[in-house]
Amino acid sequence: MLEPIRLPLFARLANAVGSAARELGMPLVSLTPAALKRRARERSRLSDFGDDDFEEALEVLCDSAEHDANLSLSGRLALRDHVTGALVTRLRRIDLHKTRPEVFRTPLIAPLIVLGLPRSGTTMLHRLLSLDTAARALFMWELRDPILGPGPDDRRRRAIGQIKLVKKMAPGLDAKHYIDIDEPEECVLLLDSSLRSISFWMFSPVYSYVDWYKTQDMHAAYRVYREHLQIFQAERPQQRLTLKAPAHAGHIDALHAAVPEAMMIHTVRDPEPVVASVNSLFYTIHAMVAAKLDVNRTARANVAMLRESTERFSAARGSIPDDRLAQVTYEELSKDPVAAVQAIYRHFDLRFDSEFAQRLGHWLANRPQHGFGKHEYSLEECGIERRWMHEQFRPYYEAFLGGMPPL
Secondary structure, three states, X not given: OOOOOOOOHHHHHHHHHHHHHHHOOOOOOOOOXXXXXXXXXXXXXXXXXXXXXXXXXXXXXXXXXXXXXXXXXXXXXXXXXXXXXXXXXXXXXHHHHHHOHHHHHOOOOOOEEEEEOOOOOHHHHHHHHOOOOOEEOOEHHHHHOOOOOOOOOOHHHHHHHHHHHHHHHOOOHHXXXXXXXXXXXXXXXXXXXXXXXXXXXXXXXOHHHHHHHOOOOOHHHHHHHHHHHHHHHHHOOOOEEEEEOHHHHHHHHHHHHHOOOOEEEEEEOOHHHHHHHHHHHHHHHHXXXXXXXXXXXXXXXXXXXXXXXHHHHHHXXXXXXXXXXXXXXXXXXXXXXXXXXXXXXXXXXXXXXXXXXXXXXXXXXXOOOOOOOOOOOOOHHHOOOHHHHHHHOHHHHHHHOOOOOOO
């Protein structure tokens, strides 16, 4: 449901001031590549960004933010912080190569990585898999700021304030995607420091950036992703990283090339509720940062992005060894989550013990599906015609769901 978003008074006042300043040609928040790199250098006290392979991405992102995202002042601040954080992470990762090169020789315990269409049970499955004592999930505060800088570690404390602000601005968000300081989140954020990451689109309506992103070869970005996994693995060398990002499905070839050890789990669901649910979620997130929303444009951009992701996955999955890729349907996961997890563990020859089974049962008993409110959504509210949407995903329906659904 596309509920009205009413920002708190302080945000509305700030956005009004920001809008007036922009009309006078005096934007209060600079989103130029030079300004963002300068902020990152000042925050990190580092200067070496490494190869210049991120420069084009940064230029495209900044241009999109200025010319087609229609950001409010609060949106410009949010995107500035997002990109600055990505650049700080890049600086710290390059510095780590100089100061602790042994980290990047760290072998990986084969990670479990959930991927597939968003809203297809990936979050639930990820959180179930994370209950295994052999697993290490990554939380939002770790993913947004994955490399500790000098001084005390205040990443979790800062994230608490950020999450409180988000919940205040969009109280209906938890019903669509529950976030909490110590809940596992999407590892797609580990691609941010390459500046080739779908997360920039997830948090801001940067239309031309997402069009550019879809044309990119992602192999170098996923080599960066592997380096982040090595950094985390070095912290807790006895635990298996357990991760989730639906967007990996569209780049499974690059993911497998960079992390051939990975055990990947592909989730399958009817694209119709997926598209409707994704668009409802994007509406809520983008409403927090955009001065004006084009709901239908965003919905069509998401359809194109998801369709192309499924097409790339289908083209590449034949090159992935069977013992590296498992599959589970949304219906299987919804009907019997414990059995679905057991099947995944059998596929990868992982140990499934009674303690893990008890943890799964306890989590399921205490986390009902609609515990944070029911998420209602439809294609029509975003201006998407059902027959057209089905045709967009015809190859997916035929490959994974036995054919097209009845109209």
